[in-house]
Amino acid sequence: xxxxxxxxxxxxxxxxxxxxxxxxxxxxxxxxxxxxxxxxxxxxxxxxxxxxxxxxxxxxxxxxxxxxxxxxxxxxxxxxxxxxxxxxxxxxxxxxxxxxxxxxxxxxxxxxxxxxxxxxxxxxxxxxxxxxxxxxxxxxxxxxxxxxxxxxxxxxxxxxxxxxxxxxxxxxxxxxxxxxxxxxxxxxxxxxxxxxxxxxxxxxxxxxxxxxxxxxxxxxxxxxxxxxxxxxxxxxxxxxxxxxxxxxxxxxxxxxxxxxxxxxxxxxxxxxxxxxxxxxxxxxxxxxxxxxxxxxxxxxxxxxxxxxxxxxxxxxxxxxxxxxxxxx
Amino acid sequence: xxxxxxxxxxxxxxxxxxxxxxxxxxxxxxxxxxxxxxxxxxxxxxxxxxxxxxxxxxxxxxxxxxxxxxxxxxxxxxxxxxxxxxxxxxxxxxxxxxxxxxxxxxxxxxxxxxxxxxxxxxxxxxxxxxxxxxxxxxxxxxxxxxxxxxxxxxxxxxxxxxxxxxxxxxxxxxxxxxxxxxxxxxxxxxxxxxxxxxxxxxxxxxxxxxxxxxxxxxxxxxxx
Numbered sequence: 395x396x397x398x399x400x401x402x403x404x405x406x407x408x409x410x411x412x413x414x415x416x417x418x419x420x421x422x423x424x425x426x427x428x429x430x431x432x433x434x435x436x437x438x439x440x441x442x443x444x445x446x447x448x449x450x451x452x453x454x455x456x457x458x459x460x461x462x463x464x465x466x467x468x469x470x471x472x473x474x475x476x477x478x479x480x481x482x483x484x485x486x487x488x489x490x491x492x493x494x495x496x497x498x499x500x501x502x503x504x505x506x507x508x509x510x511x512x513x514x515x516x517x518x519x520x521x522x523x524x525x526x527x528x529x530x531x532x533x534x535x536x537x538x539x540x541x542x543x544x545x546x547x548x549x550x551x552x553x554x555x556x557x558x559x560x561x562x563x564x565x566x567x568x569x570x571x572x573x574x575x576x577x578x579x580x581x582x583x584x585x586x587x588x589x590x591x592x593x594x595x596x597x598x599x600x601x602x603x604x605x606x607x608x609x610x611x612x613x614x615x616x617x618x619x620x621x622x623x624x625x626x627x628x629x630x631x632x633x634x635x636x637x638x639x640x641x642x643x644x645x646x647x648x649x650x651x652x653x654x655x656x657x658x659x660x661x662x663x664x665x666x667x668x669x670x671x672x673x674x675x676x677x678x679x680x681x682x683x684x685x686x687x688x689x690x691x692x693x694x695x696x697x698x699x700x701x702x703x704x705x706x707x708x709x710x711x712x713x714x715x716x717x718x719x720x721x722x
Numbered sequence: 723x724x725x726x727x728x729x730x731x732x733x734x735x736x737x738x739x740x741x742x743x744x745x746x747x748x749x750x751x752x753x754x755x756x757x758x759x760x761x762x763x764x765x766x767x768x769x770x771x772x773x774x775x776x777x778x779x780x781x782x783x784x785x786x787x788x789x790x791x792x793x794x795x796x797x798x799x800x801x802x803x804x805x806x807x808x809x810x811x812x813x814x815x816x817x818x819x820x821x822x823x824x825x826x827x828x829x830x831x832x833x834x835x836x837x838x839x840x841x842x843x844x845x846x847x848x849x850x851x852x853x854x855x856x857x858x859x860x861x862x863x864x865x866x867x868x869x870x871x872x873x874x875x876x877x878x879x880x881x882x883x884x885x886x887x888x889x890x891x892x893x894x895x896x897x898x899x900x901x902x903x904x905x906x907x908x909x910x911x912x913x914x915x916x917x918x919x920x921x922x923x924x925x926x927x928x929x930x931x932x933x934x935x936x937x938x939x940x941x942x943x944x945x946x
Contacts, residue, residue, distance in 0.1 A: 400847075402764055402932065402933045405846070405932075405933065405936075406771055406933065409771050409772070409773075409936075410771070410772045411769040411770060411771060411772070412769065412770065412771075412772045413768065413769060414767060414768055414769055414770040414774070415768065416766055416767060416768070417766065419780075419783055420783055420786070420787070423780070423783045423784050423786070423787035424787045424790060424791075426784075426787075427784060427787040427788055427791060427823075427826070428787075428791055430826070431788075431791055431819055431822050431823045431826060432819060434818075434822040434826075435815055435818035435819040435821070435822050436815070436818075438818070438822070439814065439815075439818050440814070440817050440818035440820075440821040440822070441821075441875075441877065442807075442808060442814065442817070442873070442875050443875055443876040443877065444875060444876060445874060445875050445876050445878070445879050446876055446879060476890075478890070478896065479890060479895055479896040479899075486890075486891075487891040494891070494892055494893030495890055495891050495892075495893055495895075497893050497896075498893065498896035498897070499896075501896040501897070502896070502899060600902070600903050600904025600905075600907070601899075601901070601902045601903065601904060601905075602882075602901055602902070602903050603899060603901040603902055606879060606882055606883050606901045607883075607901065609879070609883070610883040615879065615880065615883065616880075616883075618876070618880075619880040619884075622876070622877075622880075624877065624880045624881075624884070625884070626884055630880070630884060631881070631884065631885065634877055635875075635876060635877050638821075639825055640870075640877075641863075641866060641867065641870060642825075642828070643828045643832065643863055643866070644863070669891070671887045671888040671890075671891035671892070672891040672892065674888065675888055675891060675892035676892075682856070682860055685856050686852075686853045686856040686857065687853070688839070688844065688852065689844035689845075689848075689849035689852055689853070690849070695842065695844070697839075698839060698840045698841065698842040698938065699842065699938055699939075701840060703840040704840055704841050704842070704937065704938050706776075707776045707778050707837070707840070707841055708773050708776065708841075708937040708938075710772070710773055710775055711772075711773040711937045711941055712937070712939075712941075
Protein backbone atom coordinates (compact mmCIF):
# COMPACT_ATOMS: atom_id res chain seq x y z
CA UNK A 395 0.00 0.00 0.00
CA UNK A 396 1.42 3.37 -0.95
CA UNK A 397 1.69 6.24 1.46
CA UNK A 398 -0.70 9.15 0.95
CA UNK A 399 2.38 11.38 0.70
CA UNK A 400 3.96 9.22 -2.03
CA UNK A 401 4.29 10.98 -5.37
CA UNK A 402 3.47 9.32 -8.67
CA UNK A 403 7.17 9.33 -9.50
CA UNK A 404 7.90 7.39 -6.31
CA UNK A 405 4.93 5.06 -6.88
CA UNK A 406 5.99 4.18 -10.40
CA UNK A 407 9.71 4.05 -9.52
CA UNK A 408 11.51 1.54 -11.76
CA UNK A 409 8.50 0.86 -13.97
CA UNK A 410 9.00 1.39 -17.68
CA UNK A 411 6.99 4.31 -19.02
CA UNK A 412 5.78 4.46 -22.61
CA UNK A 413 4.42 7.33 -24.70
CA UNK A 414 0.78 8.21 -24.19
CA UNK A 415 -1.44 10.91 -25.73
CA UNK A 416 -4.38 11.64 -23.44
CA UNK A 417 -5.82 14.45 -25.57
CA UNK A 418 -5.65 12.34 -28.72
CA UNK A 419 -7.35 9.44 -26.96
CA UNK A 420 -10.14 11.67 -25.66
CA UNK A 421 -10.60 13.29 -29.08
CA UNK A 422 -10.81 9.92 -30.81
CA UNK A 423 -13.31 8.73 -28.19
CA UNK A 424 -15.45 11.84 -28.69
CA UNK A 425 -15.45 11.50 -32.47
CA UNK A 426 -15.87 7.72 -32.51
CA UNK A 427 -18.65 7.78 -29.95
CA UNK A 428 -20.40 10.60 -31.78
CA UNK A 429 -20.36 8.68 -35.05
CA UNK A 430 -21.83 5.57 -33.40
CA UNK A 431 -24.48 7.55 -31.52
CA UNK A 432 -25.49 9.52 -34.63
CA UNK A 433 -25.81 6.30 -36.65
CA UNK A 434 -27.92 4.67 -33.92
CA UNK A 435 -30.13 7.76 -33.66
CA UNK A 436 -30.64 7.93 -37.43
CA UNK A 437 -31.18 4.20 -37.90
CA UNK A 438 -33.16 3.25 -34.80
CA UNK A 439 -34.88 6.50 -33.74
CA UNK A 440 -36.33 6.55 -30.18
CA UNK A 441 -39.62 5.62 -28.49
CA UNK A 442 -42.42 8.16 -28.12
CA UNK A 443 -45.85 6.61 -27.65
CA UNK A 444 -48.28 9.50 -27.01
CA UNK A 445 -49.55 9.91 -23.44
CA UNK A 446 -52.97 8.65 -22.38
CA UNK A 447 -55.48 11.37 -21.60
CA UNK A 448 -58.43 11.13 -19.26
CA UNK A 449 -60.54 11.95 -22.32
CA UNK A 450 -59.19 8.89 -24.15
CA UNK A 451 -59.86 6.76 -21.07
CA UNK A 452 -63.47 7.98 -20.83
CA UNK A 453 -64.03 7.54 -24.58
CA UNK A 454 -62.42 4.12 -24.98
CA UNK A 455 -63.48 2.48 -21.72
CA UNK A 456 -66.38 4.48 -20.24
CA UNK A 457 -67.47 1.65 -17.91
CA UNK A 458 -64.00 1.47 -16.31
CA UNK A 459 -63.99 5.26 -16.00
CA UNK A 460 -67.41 5.40 -14.30
CA UNK A 461 -66.59 2.40 -12.10
CA UNK A 462 -63.39 4.10 -10.95
CA UNK A 463 -65.12 7.41 -10.28
CA UNK A 464 -67.85 5.61 -8.32
CA UNK A 465 -65.20 3.75 -6.32
CA UNK A 466 -63.60 7.11 -5.46
CA UNK A 467 -66.91 8.12 -3.84
CA UNK A 468 -67.03 4.78 -2.04
CA UNK A 469 -63.47 5.18 -0.73
CA UNK A 470 -62.29 1.87 -2.17
CA UNK A 471 -59.66 2.99 -4.71
CA UNK A 472 -55.91 2.68 -4.28
CA UNK A 473 -55.47 6.41 -3.78
CA UNK A 474 -58.31 6.59 -1.22
CA UNK A 475 -56.62 3.99 0.96
CA UNK A 476 -53.03 5.04 0.22
CA UNK A 477 -52.02 6.98 3.32
CA UNK A 478 -49.00 9.32 3.33
CA UNK A 479 -48.11 11.53 1.57
CA UNK A 480 -51.65 11.94 0.16
CA UNK A 481 -54.02 11.23 3.06
CA UNK A 482 -54.29 9.62 6.48
CA UNK A 483 -56.03 6.43 5.38
CA UNK A 484 -53.30 4.35 7.01
CA UNK A 485 -52.23 2.30 3.98
CA UNK A 486 -48.52 2.96 4.46
CA UNK A 487 -45.89 0.23 4.19
CA UNK A 488 -43.76 -0.64 7.18
CA UNK A 489 -41.20 -3.20 8.28
CA UNK A 490 -41.36 -3.75 11.99
CA UNK A 491 -40.97 -0.33 13.58
CA UNK A 492 -39.51 1.12 10.37
CA UNK A 493 -42.11 3.17 8.46
CA UNK A 494 -40.43 6.06 6.63
CA UNK A 495 -43.61 6.66 4.61
CA UNK A 496 -45.31 8.19 7.66
CA UNK A 497 -42.34 10.28 8.80
CA UNK A 498 -43.30 13.39 6.85
CA UNK A 499 -47.10 13.17 7.06
CA UNK A 500 -49.51 14.31 4.35
CA UNK A 501 -47.17 16.61 2.43
CA UNK A 502 -49.21 16.26 -0.79
CA UNK A 503 -52.78 16.24 0.57
CA UNK A 504 -55.36 14.86 -1.85
CA UNK A 505 -58.96 13.98 -1.01
CA UNK A 506 -59.60 11.66 -3.95
CA UNK A 507 -63.41 11.66 -3.88
CA UNK A 508 -63.61 15.41 -3.67
CA UNK A 509 -60.68 16.17 -5.99
CA UNK A 510 -61.47 13.69 -8.75
CA UNK A 511 -65.30 13.66 -8.68
CA UNK A 512 -67.17 16.17 -6.53
CA UNK A 513 -65.17 19.33 -7.26
CA UNK A 514 -65.03 18.78 -11.05
CA UNK A 515 -68.82 18.17 -11.00
CA UNK A 516 -69.33 21.39 -9.03
CA UNK A 517 -67.27 23.23 -11.63
CA UNK A 518 -69.31 21.60 -14.40
CA UNK A 519 -72.69 22.29 -12.71
CA UNK A 520 -72.66 25.95 -13.72
CA UNK A 521 -75.76 26.30 -15.96
CA UNK A 522 -76.73 22.66 -15.34
CA UNK A 523 -79.55 22.64 -12.75
CA UNK A 524 -80.08 18.85 -12.94
CA UNK A 525 -76.48 18.26 -11.96
CA UNK A 526 -76.67 20.92 -9.27
CA UNK A 527 -79.72 19.20 -7.77
CA UNK A 528 -78.01 15.80 -7.89
CA UNK A 529 -74.94 17.15 -6.12
CA UNK A 530 -77.12 18.73 -3.46
CA UNK A 531 -78.95 15.42 -2.98
CA UNK A 532 -75.63 13.58 -2.65
CA UNK A 533 -74.26 16.07 -0.13
CA UNK A 534 -77.44 16.01 1.96
CA UNK A 535 -77.58 12.20 2.12
CA UNK A 536 -76.27 10.33 5.13
CA UNK A 537 -73.04 8.38 4.89
CA UNK A 538 -74.99 5.11 5.12
CA UNK A 539 -77.26 6.16 2.28
CA UNK A 540 -74.28 7.17 0.13
CA UNK A 541 -72.67 3.80 0.80
CA UNK A 542 -75.84 1.94 -0.26
CA UNK A 543 -76.13 3.95 -3.47
CA UNK A 544 -72.45 3.33 -4.30
CA UNK A 545 -72.74 -0.41 -3.60
CA UNK A 546 -75.87 -0.82 -5.71
CA UNK A 547 -74.49 1.29 -8.57
CA UNK A 548 -71.15 -0.56 -8.50
CA UNK A 549 -72.97 -3.89 -8.77
CA UNK A 550 -75.07 -2.59 -11.64
CA UNK A 551 -71.95 -1.33 -13.46
CA UNK A 552 -70.80 -4.93 -13.68
CA UNK A 553 -73.54 -5.47 -16.28
CA UNK A 554 -73.53 -1.98 -17.77
CA UNK A 555 -73.91 -1.38 -21.47
CA UNK A 556 -72.45 1.44 -23.52
CA UNK A 557 -74.52 3.23 -26.12
CA UNK A 558 -73.14 6.22 -28.00
CA UNK A 559 -70.47 6.59 -25.37
CA UNK A 560 -72.98 6.69 -22.51
CA UNK A 561 -73.07 4.11 -19.72
CA UNK A 562 -76.46 2.52 -19.03
CA UNK A 563 -77.28 0.29 -16.07
CA UNK A 564 -80.37 -1.67 -15.04
CA UNK A 565 -83.06 0.25 -13.20
CA UNK A 566 -82.44 0.51 -9.47
CA UNK A 567 -82.08 2.77 -6.46
CA UNK A 568 -78.82 4.59 -7.14
CA UNK A 569 -79.89 8.01 -5.90
CA UNK A 570 -78.22 10.83 -7.84
CA UNK A 571 -75.26 8.71 -8.96
CA UNK A 572 -76.35 8.03 -12.57
CA UNK A 573 -76.82 11.75 -13.21
CA UNK A 574 -73.52 12.63 -11.49
CA UNK A 575 -71.53 9.92 -13.27
CA UNK A 576 -72.96 10.53 -16.72
CA UNK A 577 -72.16 14.24 -16.32
CA UNK A 578 -68.63 13.43 -15.15
CA UNK A 579 -68.24 11.03 -18.07
CA UNK A 580 -69.38 13.73 -20.48
CA UNK A 581 -66.96 16.27 -19.02
CA UNK A 582 -64.16 13.69 -19.22
CA UNK A 583 -64.95 12.65 -22.79
CA UNK A 584 -64.87 16.27 -23.90
CA UNK A 585 -61.40 16.70 -22.39
CA UNK A 586 -62.63 18.99 -19.64
CA UNK A 587 -61.56 16.74 -16.77
CA UNK A 588 -57.96 16.69 -18.03
CA UNK A 589 -57.94 20.44 -17.45
CA UNK A 590 -59.99 20.49 -14.25
CA UNK A 591 -57.68 18.03 -12.47
CA UNK A 592 -54.65 20.04 -13.53
CA UNK A 593 -55.69 23.64 -13.01
CA UNK A 594 -55.95 23.70 -9.21
CA UNK A 595 -56.63 27.44 -9.21
CA UNK A 596 -53.55 28.57 -11.12
CA UNK A 597 -52.90 29.34 -14.79
CA UNK A 598 -49.48 27.76 -15.35
CA UNK A 599 -49.31 24.10 -14.39
CA UNK A 600 -46.67 21.40 -14.40
CA UNK A 601 -47.99 19.13 -11.64
CA UNK A 602 -49.89 16.03 -12.85
CA UNK A 603 -50.21 14.35 -9.45
CA UNK A 604 -54.04 14.38 -9.38
CA UNK A 605 -54.49 13.26 -12.99
CA UNK A 606 -52.01 10.40 -12.68
CA UNK A 607 -53.37 9.23 -9.33
CA UNK A 608 -56.89 9.14 -10.77
CA UNK A 609 -55.78 7.27 -13.90
CA UNK A 610 -53.73 4.93 -11.74
CA UNK A 611 -56.87 4.03 -9.79
CA UNK A 612 -58.56 2.80 -12.97
CA UNK A 613 -57.89 -0.26 -15.07
CA UNK A 614 -57.41 1.45 -18.45
CA UNK A 615 -53.88 2.83 -17.94
CA UNK A 616 -52.61 -0.35 -16.28
CA UNK A 617 -54.21 -2.44 -19.04
CA UNK A 618 -52.27 -0.53 -21.68
CA UNK A 619 -49.11 -0.79 -19.57
CA UNK A 620 -49.63 -4.53 -19.23
CA UNK A 621 -49.92 -4.87 -23.01
CA UNK A 622 -46.64 -2.92 -23.33
CA UNK A 623 -44.86 -5.09 -20.70
CA UNK A 624 -44.38 -2.10 -18.39
CA UNK A 625 -45.91 -3.39 -15.16
CA UNK A 626 -43.87 -4.27 -12.11
CA UNK A 627 -44.40 -8.02 -12.44
CA UNK A 628 -43.15 -7.82 -16.06
CA UNK A 629 -39.77 -6.25 -15.17
CA UNK A 630 -41.53 -3.06 -16.24
CA UNK A 631 -39.15 -0.50 -14.71
CA UNK A 632 -36.38 -1.59 -17.08
CA UNK A 633 -38.64 -1.88 -20.15
CA UNK A 634 -39.69 0.69 -22.72
CA UNK A 635 -42.54 0.96 -25.17
CA UNK A 636 -41.89 -0.78 -28.48
CA UNK A 637 -38.68 -2.72 -29.05
CA UNK A 638 -36.41 -0.20 -27.33
CA UNK A 639 -34.22 -0.80 -24.31
CA UNK A 640 -35.45 0.90 -21.17
CA UNK A 641 -33.63 1.57 -17.92
CA UNK A 642 -31.75 -1.71 -18.18
CA UNK A 643 -29.39 -0.56 -15.44
CA UNK A 644 -32.31 -1.06 -13.02
CA UNK A 645 -32.26 -4.83 -13.63
CA UNK A 646 -31.26 -5.69 -10.07
CA UNK A 647 -33.86 -3.38 -8.52
CA UNK A 648 -36.53 -4.78 -10.83
CA UNK A 649 -35.46 -8.37 -10.24
CA UNK A 650 -36.38 -8.27 -6.56
CA UNK A 651 -40.02 -7.68 -7.52
CA UNK A 652 -40.03 -11.05 -9.31
CA UNK A 653 -38.73 -13.25 -6.47
CA UNK A 654 -39.76 -14.30 -2.93
CA UNK A 655 -40.26 -12.98 -0.35
CA UNK A 656 -41.37 -9.91 -2.31
CA UNK A 657 -43.89 -11.93 -4.35
CA UNK A 658 -45.24 -13.85 -1.39
CA UNK A 659 -48.31 -13.04 0.70
CA UNK A 660 -46.84 -14.68 3.80
CA UNK A 661 -43.26 -13.48 3.27
CA UNK A 662 -40.14 -13.98 5.31
CA UNK A 663 -38.86 -12.00 8.29
CA UNK A 664 -41.74 -9.58 7.90
CA UNK A 665 -40.99 -8.83 4.25
CA UNK A 666 -43.64 -9.79 1.72
CA UNK A 667 -45.58 -8.53 -1.28
CA UNK A 668 -47.43 -6.18 1.07
CA UNK A 669 -44.32 -4.15 1.90
CA UNK A 670 -42.24 -5.09 -1.14
CA UNK A 671 -41.53 -1.47 -2.12
CA UNK A 672 -40.09 -0.63 1.29
CA UNK A 673 -38.18 -3.91 1.53
CA UNK A 674 -36.61 -3.48 -1.90
CA UNK A 675 -35.72 0.18 -1.26
CA UNK A 676 -33.92 -0.87 1.94
CA UNK A 677 -32.22 -3.80 0.21
CA UNK A 678 -30.99 -1.70 -2.72
CA UNK A 679 -29.76 1.02 -0.36
CA UNK A 680 -27.73 -1.57 1.54
CA UNK A 681 -26.38 -3.13 -1.67
CA UNK A 682 -25.41 0.26 -3.13
CA UNK A 683 -23.62 1.18 0.10
CA UNK A 684 -21.84 -2.18 0.02
CA UNK A 685 -20.70 -1.56 -3.55
CA UNK A 686 -19.30 1.82 -2.54
CA UNK A 687 -17.58 0.30 0.48
CA UNK A 688 -16.08 -2.69 -1.37
CA UNK A 689 -12.50 -1.47 -0.66
CA UNK A 690 -13.24 -1.83 3.07
CA UNK A 691 -15.12 -5.15 3.06
CA UNK A 692 -12.96 -8.27 3.48
CA UNK A 693 -13.96 -10.98 1.04
CA UNK A 694 -15.57 -8.65 -1.46
CA UNK A 695 -12.33 -6.75 -1.90
CA UNK A 696 -10.37 -10.00 -2.22
CA UNK A 697 -12.40 -11.56 -5.04
CA UNK A 698 -10.34 -9.80 -7.76
CA UNK A 699 -7.23 -11.56 -6.40
CA UNK A 700 -8.94 -14.94 -6.54
CA UNK A 701 -10.56 -14.52 -9.96
CA UNK A 702 -7.77 -14.28 -12.54
CA UNK A 703 -9.51 -11.81 -14.86
CA UNK A 704 -6.80 -9.31 -13.99
CA UNK A 705 -4.25 -11.66 -15.55
CA UNK A 706 -6.01 -11.18 -18.89
CA UNK A 707 -6.14 -7.43 -18.48
CA UNK A 708 -2.46 -7.16 -17.53
CA UNK A 709 -1.19 -10.19 -19.42
CA UNK A 710 1.84 -8.23 -20.68
CA UNK A 711 2.78 -7.45 -17.08
CA UNK A 712 2.45 -11.06 -15.96
CA UNK A 713 4.28 -12.48 -18.99
CA UNK A 714 7.55 -14.23 -18.12
CA UNK A 715 10.40 -11.74 -17.99
CA UNK A 716 12.23 -13.30 -20.91
CA UNK A 717 9.23 -12.90 -23.25
CA UNK A 718 8.58 -9.38 -22.07
CA UNK A 719 12.19 -8.48 -22.66
CA UNK A 720 12.08 -10.03 -26.13
CA UNK A 721 9.10 -7.82 -27.04
CA UNK A 722 10.72 -4.67 -25.61
CA UNK B 723 12.36 2.06 -28.91
CA UNK B 724 9.83 4.52 -27.52
CA UNK B 725 10.10 3.28 -23.97
CA UNK B 726 11.95 5.24 -21.41
CA UNK B 727 12.45 5.15 -17.70
CA UNK B 728 10.67 7.77 -15.65
CA UNK B 729 13.00 10.47 -14.42
CA UNK B 730 11.94 12.80 -11.64
CA UNK B 731 11.76 16.32 -12.97
CA UNK B 732 13.82 18.91 -11.14
CA UNK B 733 11.76 21.52 -9.33
CA UNK B 734 11.58 24.84 -11.23
CA UNK B 735 13.84 27.45 -9.69
CA UNK B 736 12.01 30.05 -7.72
CA UNK B 737 12.42 33.62 -8.79
CA UNK B 738 13.65 36.07 -6.20
CA UNK B 739 10.25 37.74 -6.15
CA UNK B 740 8.36 34.53 -5.48
CA UNK B 741 6.64 34.27 -2.09
CA UNK B 742 8.05 31.90 0.48
CA UNK B 743 6.24 28.79 1.75
CA UNK B 744 5.30 30.79 4.81
CA UNK B 745 3.45 33.34 2.70
CA UNK B 746 0.00 33.71 4.32
CA UNK B 747 -1.77 34.43 1.02
CA UNK B 748 -4.75 32.06 0.54
CA UNK B 749 -4.23 32.29 -3.21
CA UNK B 750 -0.58 31.33 -2.97
CA UNK B 751 -1.30 28.44 -0.61
CA UNK B 752 -4.11 27.17 -2.83
CA UNK B 753 -1.83 27.30 -5.87
CA UNK B 754 0.92 25.45 -3.99
CA UNK B 755 -1.59 22.81 -2.92
CA UNK B 756 -2.83 22.35 -6.48
CA UNK B 757 0.77 22.18 -7.78
CA UNK B 758 1.52 19.48 -5.22
CA UNK B 759 -1.68 17.42 -5.61
CA UNK B 760 -2.18 17.73 -9.34
CA UNK B 761 0.76 19.13 -11.31
CA UNK B 762 0.08 19.61 -15.00
CA UNK B 763 2.16 16.63 -16.08
CA UNK B 764 -0.14 14.45 -13.96
CA UNK B 765 -3.32 16.11 -15.22
CA UNK B 766 -2.25 15.81 -18.85
CA UNK B 767 0.29 12.99 -18.91
CA UNK B 768 2.21 12.11 -22.07
CA UNK B 769 3.69 8.91 -20.64
CA UNK B 770 2.18 6.04 -18.72
CA UNK B 771 3.25 2.65 -17.33
CA UNK B 772 3.76 0.04 -20.04
CA UNK B 773 1.10 -2.26 -18.58
CA UNK B 774 -1.68 0.21 -19.39
CA UNK B 775 -2.36 -1.51 -22.67
CA UNK B 776 -5.73 -3.21 -22.28
CA UNK B 777 -9.01 -2.11 -23.85
CA UNK B 778 -10.41 -2.07 -20.32
CA UNK B 779 -8.68 1.27 -19.85
CA UNK B 780 -10.66 2.73 -22.75
CA UNK B 781 -14.08 2.18 -21.12
CA UNK B 782 -13.55 5.12 -18.77
CA UNK B 783 -12.67 7.61 -21.48
CA UNK B 784 -15.55 6.40 -23.67
CA UNK B 785 -17.88 6.97 -20.71
CA UNK B 786 -16.60 10.55 -20.51
CA UNK B 787 -17.16 10.99 -24.25
CA UNK B 788 -20.68 9.59 -23.86
CA UNK B 789 -21.39 12.04 -21.04
CA UNK B 790 -20.26 14.90 -23.28
CA UNK B 791 -22.70 13.79 -26.02
CA UNK B 792 -25.49 13.30 -23.47
CA UNK B 793 -24.95 16.84 -22.18
CA UNK B 794 -24.64 18.32 -25.69
CA UNK B 795 -27.88 16.72 -26.94
CA UNK B 796 -29.57 17.49 -23.62
CA UNK B 797 -28.64 21.18 -23.82
CA UNK B 798 -30.23 21.38 -27.28
CA UNK B 799 -33.39 19.62 -26.06
CA UNK B 800 -33.70 21.82 -22.98
CA UNK B 801 -33.04 25.01 -24.99
CA UNK B 802 -35.84 24.16 -27.42
CA UNK B 803 -38.26 23.17 -24.66
CA UNK B 804 -39.86 19.90 -23.57
CA UNK B 805 -42.52 19.91 -26.32
CA UNK B 806 -40.18 20.41 -29.29
CA UNK B 807 -39.02 16.86 -29.81
CA UNK B 808 -42.59 15.54 -29.95
CA UNK B 809 -43.56 17.87 -32.80
CA UNK B 810 -40.41 18.19 -34.89
CA UNK B 811 -38.51 15.55 -36.86
CA UNK B 812 -35.24 17.33 -36.08
CA UNK B 813 -36.25 17.43 -32.43
CA UNK B 814 -37.03 13.73 -32.49
CA UNK B 815 -33.62 13.04 -34.00
CA UNK B 816 -31.90 15.04 -31.25
CA UNK B 817 -33.95 13.11 -28.69
CA UNK B 818 -32.84 9.87 -30.34
CA UNK B 819 -29.23 11.03 -30.09
CA UNK B 820 -29.80 11.79 -26.40
CA UNK B 821 -31.51 8.41 -25.89
CA UNK B 822 -28.75 6.30 -27.48
CA UNK B 823 -25.99 8.36 -25.88
CA UNK B 824 -27.54 7.61 -22.49
CA UNK B 825 -27.84 3.91 -23.28
CA UNK B 826 -24.18 3.72 -24.32
CA UNK B 827 -23.12 5.94 -21.40
CA UNK B 828 -24.48 3.35 -18.97
CA UNK B 829 -23.11 0.44 -20.97
CA UNK B 830 -19.56 1.78 -20.87
CA UNK B 831 -19.87 3.03 -17.28
CA UNK B 832 -20.86 -0.48 -16.15
CA UNK B 833 -18.01 -2.01 -18.18
CA UNK B 834 -15.64 0.51 -16.58
CA UNK B 835 -17.01 -0.34 -13.12
CA UNK B 836 -16.59 -4.10 -13.58
CA UNK B 837 -13.17 -3.60 -15.13
CA UNK B 838 -12.04 -1.57 -12.15
CA UNK B 839 -13.53 -4.14 -9.78
CA UNK B 840 -11.56 -7.03 -11.26
CA UNK B 841 -8.44 -4.87 -11.32
CA UNK B 842 -9.11 -3.94 -7.67
CA UNK B 843 -8.67 -0.34 -8.73
CA UNK B 844 -9.13 0.94 -5.17
CA UNK B 845 -5.72 -0.29 -4.01
CA UNK B 846 -2.79 1.89 -2.94
CA UNK B 847 -4.85 4.78 -1.56
CA UNK B 848 -7.51 4.89 -4.28
CA UNK B 849 -10.56 3.85 -2.20
CA UNK B 850 -12.11 7.33 -2.36
CA UNK B 851 -11.82 7.28 -6.17
CA UNK B 852 -13.78 4.01 -6.26
CA UNK B 853 -16.40 5.34 -3.84
CA UNK B 854 -16.97 8.52 -5.84
CA UNK B 855 -17.29 6.32 -8.93
CA UNK B 856 -20.10 4.35 -7.29
CA UNK B 857 -21.78 7.62 -6.24
CA UNK B 858 -21.55 8.80 -9.89
CA UNK B 859 -23.24 5.57 -10.95
CA UNK B 860 -26.06 6.10 -8.41
CA UNK B 861 -26.58 9.78 -9.27
CA UNK B 862 -26.52 8.92 -12.98
CA UNK B 863 -29.30 6.39 -12.42
CA UNK B 864 -31.34 9.08 -10.64
CA UNK B 865 -30.64 11.53 -13.48
CA UNK B 866 -31.74 9.03 -16.12
CA UNK B 867 -34.81 8.17 -14.04
CA UNK B 868 -35.91 11.82 -13.97
CA UNK B 869 -35.27 11.89 -17.71
CA UNK B 870 -37.63 8.99 -18.30
CA UNK B 871 -40.20 10.80 -16.14
CA UNK B 872 -39.75 13.98 -18.21
CA UNK B 873 -40.49 12.37 -21.58
CA UNK B 874 -44.15 13.51 -21.54
CA UNK B 875 -45.30 10.29 -23.18
CA UNK B 876 -47.04 7.05 -22.19
CA UNK B 877 -43.90 5.43 -20.79
CA UNK B 878 -43.31 8.48 -18.56
CA UNK B 879 -46.89 8.29 -17.29
CA UNK B 880 -46.73 4.67 -16.27
CA UNK B 881 -43.21 4.85 -14.90
CA UNK B 882 -44.42 7.69 -12.66
CA UNK B 883 -47.52 5.81 -11.50
CA UNK B 884 -45.49 2.66 -10.90
CA UNK B 885 -42.46 4.28 -9.26
CA UNK B 886 -44.32 6.50 -6.82
CA UNK B 887 -44.94 3.54 -4.51
CA UNK B 888 -41.24 2.83 -3.97
CA UNK B 889 -40.49 6.54 -3.50
CA UNK B 890 -43.35 6.95 -1.03
CA UNK B 891 -42.54 3.73 0.85
CA UNK B 892 -38.97 4.96 1.28
CA UNK B 893 -40.19 8.31 2.61
CA UNK B 894 -38.59 10.46 -0.08
CA UNK B 895 -41.83 10.63 -2.07
CA UNK B 896 -42.93 13.40 0.27
CA UNK B 897 -40.24 15.62 -1.26
CA UNK B 898 -39.43 13.88 -4.57
CA UNK B 899 -42.85 13.68 -6.25
CA UNK B 900 -42.45 11.61 -9.42
CA UNK B 901 -45.98 12.62 -10.50
CA UNK B 902 -44.91 16.28 -10.63
CA UNK B 903 -43.51 16.83 -14.13
CA UNK B 904 -42.17 20.30 -13.32
CA UNK B 905 -40.11 19.05 -10.40
CA UNK B 906 -38.73 16.06 -12.32
CA UNK B 907 -37.90 18.16 -15.39
CA UNK B 908 -36.12 20.82 -13.34
CA UNK B 909 -34.04 18.21 -11.55
CA UNK B 910 -33.25 16.43 -14.82
CA UNK B 911 -32.06 19.39 -16.86
CA UNK B 912 -30.31 21.35 -14.11
CA UNK B 913 -29.38 20.04 -10.69
CA UNK B 914 -28.66 16.38 -11.40
CA UNK B 915 -26.53 16.94 -14.55
CA UNK B 916 -24.50 19.51 -12.64
CA UNK B 917 -24.08 16.94 -9.86
CA UNK B 918 -22.96 14.19 -12.24
CA UNK B 919 -20.54 16.51 -14.06
CA UNK B 920 -19.04 17.81 -10.81
CA UNK B 921 -18.56 14.28 -9.48
CA UNK B 922 -17.02 13.10 -12.77
CA UNK B 923 -14.56 16.00 -12.69
CA UNK B 924 -13.66 15.11 -9.10
CA UNK B 925 -13.26 11.45 -10.11
CA UNK B 926 -10.96 12.33 -13.02
CA UNK B 927 -8.87 14.67 -10.86
CA UNK B 928 -8.44 11.87 -8.30
CA UNK B 929 -7.47 9.38 -11.00
CA UNK B 930 -4.96 11.75 -12.56
CA UNK B 931 -3.61 12.83 -9.18
CA UNK B 932 -2.60 9.30 -8.15
CA UNK B 933 -2.23 7.75 -11.59
CA UNK B 934 -3.41 4.29 -12.60
CA UNK B 935 -3.02 1.53 -10.06
CA UNK B 936 -0.30 -1.09 -10.37
CA UNK B 937 -1.24 -4.65 -11.34
CA UNK B 938 -1.97 -7.14 -8.58
CA UNK B 939 1.14 -8.99 -7.43
CA UNK B 940 4.68 -8.97 -8.81
CA UNK B 941 5.69 -8.39 -12.40
CA UNK B 942 6.10 -11.61 -14.38
CA UNK B 943 4.73 -13.65 -11.49
CA UNK B 944 1.68 -14.77 -9.60
CA UNK B 945 -1.00 -12.46 -8.24
CA UNK B 946 -0.72 -13.83 -4.71
